[in-house]
Amino acid sequence: MSDLIIYNTLSRKKEIFKPLNPGHVGMYVCGPTVYGEAHLGHSRPAITFDLLFRYLKHLGYKVRYVRNITDVGHLVNDADEGEDKIAKKAKVEELEPMEIVQLYTNSYRRNMGQLNVLPPSIEPSASGHIIEQIEAVQQLIDSGFAYEINGSVYFDVEKFASVHTYGKLSGRKIEDLYSNTRDLDAQSEKRSGLDFAVWKNAAAEHLMKWPSPWGEGFPGWHIECTAMSTKYLGESFDIHGGGLDLLFPHHEAEIAQGMACYGHDPVHYWMHNNLITINGQKMGKSLGNFITLDELFTGSHALLEKAYSPITIRFFILQAHYRSPLDFSNDALQAAEKGLERLLKAVALLDKLIPASVSTVNVPELSDKFYAAINDDLNTPVLIAHLFDGVKLINSANDGKATINEGDLTLLKRLYHDFTFDILGFRSESAEGVSDHEAILGDVVDLLLNLRVEAKNNKDWGTSDKIRNSLIDLGFEIRDNKEGFSWELKK
RNA sequence: GGUCGGUUGGCCGAGUGGUCAGGCAACGGUCUGCAAAACCGUCUACGGCGGUUCGAAUCCGCCACCGACCUCCA
Structure with missing residues (x-):
């Protein structure tokens, strides 16, 4: 069987996957910020890395998959600068901030379960790791790559860049970054416009804040992933995933923080899924053009012609390659729905097939094609295309136009069970929970x-x-x- | 403006220097009492203009259009 090959954003090349510790894989993926309902956009990284999680386990690796819950310290981008996003929502709805966090964490987990996304091995929340984040900030100060001003601590990008490379993940050059930010630089207490907060001083009315050596405040956005990935996966780990929109500055900052703290790259393989677009534009909270997963599942959104089942959404997403943009449309979703049905119907037929003495179909070859496709940077569209080649064989056999012997049939059943259900994570939705x-x-x-x-x-x-x-x-x-x-x- | 990526048939979406992607839709056929499902067949596309090549949708250049990111936040 061929090797698993992964496209590494860091090298911009496909590379053979080799874990740091044989037999074990450490994987970290940026999870949701729980201040709103999960939307279609959230499902792509969840499903992409669920697929990888499932496939690595299928290959026999012991995988520790960490996906965080961001529940602290994010500022609003429109009005009320400096106010915590979660705290703002809390005031609007007159709820405790942690109540909001709990509410949307629950609904996120429920939606992921519906999509047949397996729970990660560890799902740490930022608010539960304040101590670790304070320690990481202190480490940055001790190493000389961060400085404190007015109760906030900033990462010194210029100093970092004098020793290490800044921008190698996103391909940005520090001179370009300077020239791009010259104008925006005015009001800041930061030494440079390029610097980013690792700890933020909290205003008096700020609800979510914690004591720290620098006063009451909350952690900077990037530090939580550094602190939590280090805690659970170590200073170096295999795979870090997330959406393309996080590439810069978030992941770039994570690399810088890791380098600054430990002197080496924290991550071996950086993987980024592309975004789901709607009318060609990124689907996002800030753009207000998103469709929540609950709306998709119930059909309750003006743009939806009907409801789409969670597994239809999963199929729709996996029928495109994770690094390609994927545009939402009713036509595409309905095509996915029909295709999925055809696939599942054929898989169900497998159990009713009667073996013949000879095979007119080449099952081992089909198996090779399946593995070749998924090993090629998780090429699920090609994998699914090959799955449909097999569907044709299964249906032909059912029609008596092809025959399969007992050994091949056993192999075929296992193959379809492994790929359709265990790896791609599809499932028959009508069968479950019959009342x-x-x-x-x-x-x-x-x-x-x-x-x-x-x-x-x-x-x-x-x-x-x-x-x-x-x-x-x-x-x-x-x-x-x-x-x-x-x-x-x-x- | 800078950086990166994209432009494929009616729709979605892979891919490769010369030979089938696949799904959905449509059309014709087989099967069927008639349907449905299934099977067989048809529909042969790669933004534009140049270049390299025996041959390019696939490599190179230019142009057009689209998208993401550009350090407060996600």
Whole structure:
């Protein structure tokens, strides 16, 4: 089998993945800021790195996957400068800040569960790691790469750049950064416009603040990831992931902080997923053009023609490569919905296939193609295309136009189980949690269709068609076959 | 303005210097009492202009358009 190859943003090349410690992988991904409902944009990094998490485990690695919850210290960008974003929302809704945090953390986890995103190994919150962040800030001061002014602590980018390289991840040159920021530099207490806060002094009305050696305040945005990734994965770890929009300054700052504290790069493989766009524009909270996951699942948004199931969303996202932009549209989502259905139907058919003495299909070759696709920087669109090649084989075999022997059938079943469910994380949504009511409904439909079979045997097409058409009108799909019939409740 | 990335058929979306992406939709056929599902077939695209090459959508140059980021915040 080929090696797993990952595109490393740091080198801008595809590289063979080699873990620092054989058999083990440490992976850190930037999680959500919990001050609002999760939207479609949030699902892309979650699903992308869930796929990687699942695949690494499939390959036999012991993976520690850390995805943080950001719940402190983010300033509002429009009005009320200096006020904590979470605190602001709290005032609006007259809730405790931590109540907001809990509310949206819960809803984020619920949405991720619906998308069949596995919980990470550790999901640390920034507010739970204030001590570690203060220690990291102190370490930066001790190393000489940060300075304190008026109760705030800033990272000294100029000093850092005199010893190390700043901007190597995002490809920015420090001279360009200077020339770009000259104008914006006026009001700041920072020594340079390039410097960024690692600890921020809190105003009196500020709700979320903690005591520190520099007074009451809250941690700078970038420091939480440095503190928490170091705590749980070490000073060096394998993979750091996140959205492309975090590349600069956030991830660049993380590298600088890591270098400043430990003298070496914290991360071996940087991975960035591209963004989901809507009408060609980034979907984001600040732009107000986002659709929440709950809205997608229920269809309650003006832009939605219908509801889309969580697994349809997952399929939609994985049918594009994670490094390509993906544009939202009803047409694309509906195409994904149909395609997913076709795939799952064929996988279900596998269990009903009867083995033949010889195979007319090459299952090992199909297997090689699956692995080659996913090993090539998680190329899920190609993987899914090959999955559909197999769907054709399965359906042909079911039609008696192809045959599969017992060994190949066993392999094929395992292959589809591994890739469709374990790795890609799809699942059949109708099958789960069948209530008593639904079970009885199923029996009633069977009853009607058995009556229809009787009518058909009597060539009573009128009654036969009446039963079928009435069920179709109610939203069922009816399929006749040699054994009798099968049915499905659509929508 | 700077940096980086993109422009593929009706829609979505892969990919490669010469040979099938795949899904959805559409059309024709097989099957069926008629349908549905399934299968077979059709639909042959790569922003524009130059260049390299026996051959480029794939490499190079220029142009156009689009997007992300540009250090307060996400």
